[in-house]
Amino acid sequence: MQYATITGWGKCVPPATLTNHDLATFIDTSDEWIKPRTGISQRHISHVNTSELATVAAQRALAAAGIKGEEIDLIILATASPDTLIPNIASTVQANIGASCGAFDINAACSGFLYGLGLASSQIKSGQSKKVLVIGAERLSFYLDWSRRETAVLFGDGAGAVVVEATDQPGGVLGYELNNDPAGRDILKAGFGTAMDRFNAASLDFYIEFNGQEIFKRAIAGMGKLSNTVLEKCGVDKDEVDLVIPHQANERIIDTLINRMKIPKEKAVVNIANYGNTSAATIPIAICDALEKGLIKPNQTILSCAFGAGLTSAAVLFKW
Ligand code: ACO
Numbered sequence: 001m002q003y004a005t006i007t008g009w010g011k012c013v014p015p016a017t018l019t020n021h022d023l024a025t026f027i028d029t030s031d032e033w034i035k036p037r038t039g040i041s042q043r044h045i046s047h048v049n050t051s052e053l054a055t056v057a058a059q060r061a062l063a064a065a066g067i068k069g070e071e072i073d074l075i076i077l078a079t080a081s082p083d084t085l086i087p088n089i090a091s092t093v094q095a096n097i098g099a100s101c102g103a104f105d106i107n108a109a110c111s112g113f114l115y116g117l118g119l120a121s122s123q124i125k126s127g128q129s130k131k132v133l134v135i136g137a138e139r140l141s142f143y144l145d146w147s148r149r150e151t152a153v154l155f156g157d158g159a160g161a162v163v164v165e166a167t168d169q170p171g172g173v174l175g176y177e178l179n180n181d182p183a184g185r186d187i188l189k190a191g192f193g194t195a196m197d198r199f200n201a202a203s204l205d206f207y208i209e210f211n212g213q214e215i216f217k218r219a220i221a222g223m224g225k226l227s228n229t230v231l232e233k234c235g236v237d238k239d240e241v242d243l244v245i246p247h248q249a250n251e252r253i254i255d256t257l258i259n260r261m262k263i264p265k266e267k268a269v270v271n272i273a274n275y276g277n278t279s280a281a282t283i284p285i286a287i288c289d290a291l292e293k294g295l296i297k298p299n300q301t302i303l304s305c306a307f308g309a310g311l312t313s314a315a316v317l318f319k320w
Contacts, residue, residue, distance in 0.1 A: 002124055002166045003171055007064075008062060008065025009061050009161070009291060010060020010160070011284065012159045013158045013159075014158065018043055018044075023152065038250050038251060038252070038272070038276075043278075044275060050081055050137045051093060051096075053157065058097055059096075061162055070100060073102070073130055075099060075104075076135070077104070077106070078135065078137070080110075081142060090103035093135065108310060110308025112312075113160070113282075113284055114304060116135070120134045137161075138158065138278050140279055141156070143155075145207035148207060151209065154249075154276055155208070155276050158285055159281050160283070175316075176314065176317070177314065178312075178313075180313070181310070185311070187210060188311065190207060190209070223305040223306065223307050224261060230317045240301055241263060241303045243269060246283075248282040250277075269295060296320050301318075302318050303316075303317050
C-alpha cells in the first residue's frame with residue numbers, strides 16, 4: 001500500500017507590497033473599509049511572470065524535500081493567470097528545474113491547488129507516480145482594473161508548492177472531494193468570454209468581475225459541504241481535526257465557515273492580512289506560513305478547503 005505524503009514545501013512572494021493605505025492614494029477606498037470587510041491589510045505585487053514565481057516556490061519545495069528536479073515524475077500547476085496559455089506554464093517550470101516527466105496546468109481558479117493535491121495523491125496511490133510537484137501560482141495583479149475598487153483591493157500575487165511522495169508510512173492524503181457548480185459560472189469571471197471575443201474590441205476591456213455577496217454565501221455552503229463529505233468518507237470526526245487551512249478569500253468567510261462547522265477558531269490558519277486573495281496560491285502559501293509559525297506538527301490531521309470561479313470547490317484531508 002502506498003501513501004501520498006507531503007515531504008517538501010516552499011513559497012515565493014514578490015517583495016513589493018501594496019498596503020490598503022497605498023491603495024487609498026489612487027482609488028476611492030480606505031483601510032477602514034477594506035480591513036474589517038475582508039481581513040486584508042496588504043498584498044504583494046509581482047514584477048515577474050507567474051511561471052517565475054512558480055519556479056522559485058518549486059525550487060524551495062524541492063530543497064525542503066531534499067530531492068532534485070530530475071527525480072520529479074509529474075508536475076501539476078494550478079493557475080488562473082498563466083503567462084502563456086499555450087504552452088502551459090508547468091512546462092516552463094519543468095524546463096527551469098530540469099525535470100523529465102508529465103507536466104500540465106489546471107484552471108480550477110481558487111480551488112486549483114487542492115484539485116492538484118487530490119490528483120497527485122491518486123497518481124501516487126495508484127502506483128503511477130512516485131514524486132509529484134504540485135504548485136499554485138498567480139499573478140492576478142495583471143487581471144485587475146486598478147480603477148475598480150470592488151476588485152482592486154481583494155487580490156494579490158504569489159506562489160506556493162509542495163512535493164508529494166509515495167511512502168510506506170500510513171498517513172499523507174487521506175481523501176479528497178472535488179465539485180463544480182456550473183450554474184454559478186457567471187458570478188465570478190474575467191474576460192475574454194470566448195476565444196472568438198478576441199475579434200471584439202470591447203473584450204480588450206479585461207478585468208475580474210464578480211457578485212461578492214453571492215460568492216460569500218456559496219463559498220461557505222460549498223466548502224462546508226465538501227469538508228463534511230471528506231470527513232465522513234474518511235471516517236474522521238471534526239473534533240479530530242487539528243488544523244483547518246482554508247482558501248483565503250475573505251476572513252469573514254473563514255470565520256463563518258469555521259463557526260458553522262463548530263470547529264474552534266484557533267484551529268483555522270488565517271494569513272490573508274499579508275497577501276490578499278492569491279487564488280490557487282493561498283493554500284500552499286498558508287501551509288508554508290503555518291509551518292514557519294510552528295502551527296503544523298507531526299501526526300496532525302489537517303483539513304483544507306477551497307472555493308473559486310467555476311464555481312469550483314474542493315476539500316482535502318491529510319495527515320502531516
Ligand atoms: N472601498 C470602499 N468602498 C467600496 C469598496 C472599496 N474597495 N468596494 C465597494 N465599496 C462600496 C460599494 O460601492 C458600496 O457602496 P454603496 O453602498 O454606496 O453602493 C458599498 O461599499 C458596499 O458594497 P458591497 O459590494 O455591497 O460590499 P460587501 O459588504 O458585499 O463587501 C466584499 C464586498 C468584501 C467583496 C464581499 O462581498 C465579499 O467578501 N465577498 C466574498 C469574497 C469575494 O467575493 N472574493 C472575490 C472572489 S474570489 C474567490 O476567492 C472565490
